[in-house]
Amino acid sequence: MAWGAIATWRMAHEGVEQALRLLAENEQAGNAVEVLIKTVEDYPYYKSVGYGGLPNAAGILEMDAAYMDGDSFKIGAVAGIQDVKNPISVAKKLSEEKFNSFRVGDGASAYAMLEGFERKNMLTRRAHRIWEKRLEEIRVHNLNPYDGHDTVGAITLDKKGSMAVGTSSSGLFMKEPGRVGDSPLSGSGFYVDSEIGGAAATGLGEDLMKGCLSYEIVRLMGEGFSPQAACDKAVYGFHEKLTRRYGKAGAFSLIAMNNKGEWGVATNVEFTFSVGNAQNEPQIFLANKGENQTTIIEPITKEWLEAYEKRIKAPID
Ligand code: ASP
Numbered sequence: 001m002a003w004g005a006i007a008t009w010r011m012a013h014e015g016v017e018q019a020l021r022l023l024a025e026n027e028q029a030g031n032a033v034e035v036l037i038k039t040v041e042d043y044p045y046y047k048s049v050g051y052g053g054l055p056n057a058a059g060i061l062e063m064d065a066a067y068m069d070g071d072s073f074k075i076g077a078v079a080g081i082q083d084v085k086n087p088i089s090v091a092k093k094l095s096e097e098k099f100n101s102f103r104v105g106d107g108a109s110a111y112a113m114l115e116g117f118e119r120k121n122m123l124t125r126r127a128h129r130i131w132e133k134r135l136e137e138i139r140v141h142n143l144n145p146y147d148g149h150d151t152v153g154a155i156t157l158d159k160k161g162s163m164a165v166g167t168s169s170s171g172l173f174m175k176e177p178g179r180v181g182d183s184p185l186s187g188s189g190f191y192v193d194s195e196i197g198g199a200a201a202t203g204l205g206e207d208l209m210k211g212c213l214s215y216e217i218v219r220l221m222g223e224g225f226s227p228q229a230a231c232d233k234a235v236y237g238f239h240e241k242l243t244r245r246y247g248k249a250g251a252f253s254l255i256a257m258n259n260k261g262e263w264g265v266a267t268n269v270e271f272t273f274s275v276g277n278a279q280n281e282p283q284i285f286l287a288n289k290g291e292n293q294t295t296i297i298e299p300i301t302k303e304w305l306e307a308y309e310k311r312i313k314a315p316i317d
Helices: 010-024 029-042 087-094 105-114 125-141 205-211 213-222 227-246 302-313
Strands: 004-008 063-069 075-081 102-104 152-157 163-169 190-193 197-203 252-258 263-267 271-277 283-289 295-299
Touching: 004 010, 004 029, 004 197, 004 252, 004 263, 010 029, 010 152, 010 271, 029 063, 029 087, 029 152, 029 163, 063 087, 063 190, 075 087, 075 105, 087 105, 087 163, 102 105, 152 197, 152 252, 163 190, 163 197, 190 213, 197 205, 197 213, 197 227, 205 213, 205 227, 213 227, 213 252, 227 252, 227 263, 227 295, 252 271, 263 271, 263 283, 263 295
Parallel strands: 075 102
Antiparallel strands: 004 152, 004 271, 063 075, 063 163, 152 163, 190 197, 197 252, 252 263, 271 283, 283 295
């Protein structure tokens, strides 16, 4: 029996472990993906998702999240939501609504309160301090403010063959108030069809939207491409096209899993992810763009992990 979970970035690993434990015990794909993403949202040292996420240029933490059910195509999403503990859970709940299933700003936050979701000040002192420091650096060194972002995007497959996908992000660091990235947008940030497979994205939302890459990867898998071949073709093909016609392509990374639990990734920047399935224990890998539209994937080293741990917890002066 096939089942599995894959998610973007090293930060998702503990969530992937949890999701796989649940899936092994017959949990549904939708519940497993929610638990996976909540694990990332709740961890204060991940500065691009949920609690501890970095605020926008005005110092306000605005979060985006989405959920999609691969059996029914139900989608729920929130954008620019504030002061809610788990945006993914709000998105999942919204997927049950026939109308008004994608809410933004105050409407999203009000819906969450009405439905009894936990209210929480999601801006930590640490995130606020990083923001203050960055403002100063931008002023003094005249830097590009749009640096540092990472979305958790995750795909799960359960023993019954159902699939789900979810995303959660505080978006681009120093984004302008009201800016929304690809993460809550169907087809760009995520897509899943249980009869084929799912895909999710992380990277520069403004560019990911130009290619609808999550949908494109699922479409290619539907045509018979393996998840790896579909990711390579969609991501590197679009990277080249965008560079040629738009002038340049921002950083982006995509993950995919099909309904057999096989997976793939492609990226134009150094990218980590975590994956496991019925055959393989969850593991963190490092991916890089290779030659001729291929991806180089290798297990993460102990040194890399130690340096990461130090980096995310380093004191902010
Ligand atoms: N895709 C996210 C956004 O543009 C950010 C990221 O994944 O790095 O909002």
